[in-house]
Amino acid sequence: MLSDDGWEAVLQDVIGFQPGHGAGQGEEAPAPAAEEELAASQPSLSDPSLAELSDMAEACRSATDDSDSLPDNSLWWVNLIKSHASGHSRPQPCKVPRTVLSACSGSAAELMVLKALGIPFVCWSTSEPCAEFRSFQAANHGPAIHHMRKTMQDQVTDCPCTLHPEASACFVDHSPSLAVYGTPCKPYSVLRAKRFVNGSRKHVSYDVTFSDSFDWLQKHTPLVAIMEQVMGFVSPESQSVEESPMDRWGF
Numbered sequence: 001m002l003s004d005d006g007w008e009a010v011l012q013d014v015i016g017f018q019p020g021h022g023a024g025q026g027e028e029a030p031a032p033a034a035e036e037e038l039a040a041s042q043p044s045l046s047d048p049s050l051a052e053l054s055d056m057a058e059a060c061r062s063a064t065d066d067s068d069s070l071p072d073n074s075l076w077w078v079n080l081i082k083s084h085a086s087g088h089s090r091p092q093p094c095k096v097p098r099t100v101l102s103a104c105s106g107s108a109a110e111l112m113v114l115k116a117l118g119i120p121f122v123c124w125s126t127s128e129p130c131a132e133f134r135s136f137q138a139a140n141h142g143p144a145i146h147h148m149r150k151t152m153q154d155q156v157t158d159c160p161c162t163l164h165p166e167a168s169a170c171f172v173d174h175s176p177s178l179a180v181y182g183t184p185c186k187p188y189s190v191l192r193a194k195r196f197v198n199g200s201r202k203h204v205s206y207d208v209t210f211s212d213s214f215d216w217l218q219k220h221t222p223l224v225a226i227m228e229q230v231m232g233f234v235s236p237e238s239q240s241v242e243e244s245p246m247d248r249w250g251f
């Protein structure tokens with residue numbers, strides 16, 4: 001459990017996420033006093049310097065760690081998460097395995113997280129076009145993954161998976177406990193040179209998030225679904241269209 005302000009407060013502190021961004025969504029609500037106090041104690045993350053990140057990472061170092069190694073800059077967010085989660089006890093892990101569906105899986109990091117949290121699971125299916133990543137999934141999770149497909153579309157059609165190429169079809173049940181998918185991020189990434197160019201042809205994978213993922217969700221009807229995207233997904237569509245790709249949801 002997190003603080004009463006939930007994930008938006010964490011995101012605002014940790015990665016500068018501005019809730020309510022986009023056309024017609026109104027002004028951002030002022031941060032609660034506790035959040036302002038916490039934010040004031042941390043360096044600004046709008047343009048953090050390497051020194052600031054190092055200071056924050058150093059603050060995360062264990063009290064028993066007396067090594068003189070340089071701090072790991074990638075861990076600068078740990079104390080922020082701890083601050084927001086303080087005062088909440090960790091719930092007992094469930095006894096019944098949760099059922100998981102993963103798409104655009106990569107290394108299937110979500111399964112690693114479930115392992116780390118001590119939550120038992122079976123993964124009905126992953127989808128990943130890269131054979132090396134699928135091998136990585138198999139090596140780490142073995143029979144806990146029932147089917148491995150190449151694409152999200154394959155998961156919709158029930159075609160034979162890469163583990164059972166001789167089968168006539170590979171079916172999975174409906175309504176898994178959790179579905180996690182990370183559709184292609186290149187169309188929305190601000191690192192792409194033409195991301196904001198007016199009238200430029202959209203990235204070839206632009207509509208995957210708005211077509212294949214809808215088919216996938218409608219077929220599998222997960223109890224909970226998590227979509228992972230880059231922050232550019234909530235940035236304006238282009239220089240002349242303030243509406244973000246995320247604002248298109250539900251049209």
Ligand SMILES: [Zn+2]
Nearest residue numbers: 147161164170
């Ligand atoms: Zn299969």
